[in-house]
Amino acid sequence: MDLIISIKGTRIKAKKLDNNFYEFIKNDLEQSGIDVNRDNSIEALFTAYLRLAAKAYNYDQEIESIIKEIESWYFEKLQKILQNTKYVKKIIFLHI
Numbered sequence: 001m002d003l004i005i006s007i008k009g010t011r012i013k014a015k016k017l018d019n020n021f022y023e024f025i026k027n028d029l030e031q032s033g034i035d036v037n038r039d040n041s042i043e044a045l046f047t048a049y050l051r052l053a054a055k056a057y058n059y060d061q062e063i064e065s066i067i068k069e070i071e072s073w074y075f076e077k078l079q080k081i082l083q084n085t086k087y088v089k090k091i092i093f094l095h096i
Contacts, residue, residue: 005029006039028052 001022003014017025026036032048034040 003036005034005036005045007045008042009039 001017001019003017003022003025005012014025028051029036029048032051033044034048
């Protein structure tokens, strides 16, 4: 499906988008004030970009937080295993 928007008299066309992706982009643009049926301002396009960039930034922050939580959990479990395993302690001691 083709997505066409007009920005300050210039028509921009994204060709052959997947239907689901088309709907996602169209809805996101509409929520940001971009109307696919009329000419839009540059400010409206910039606002749409900032809105999407904020989402991406928040997703990145959330992913980083999840990674840190997983690493912390993993490190904690590994420490418990090492503390409870005499054999591992001997191996570590021999390599030091």
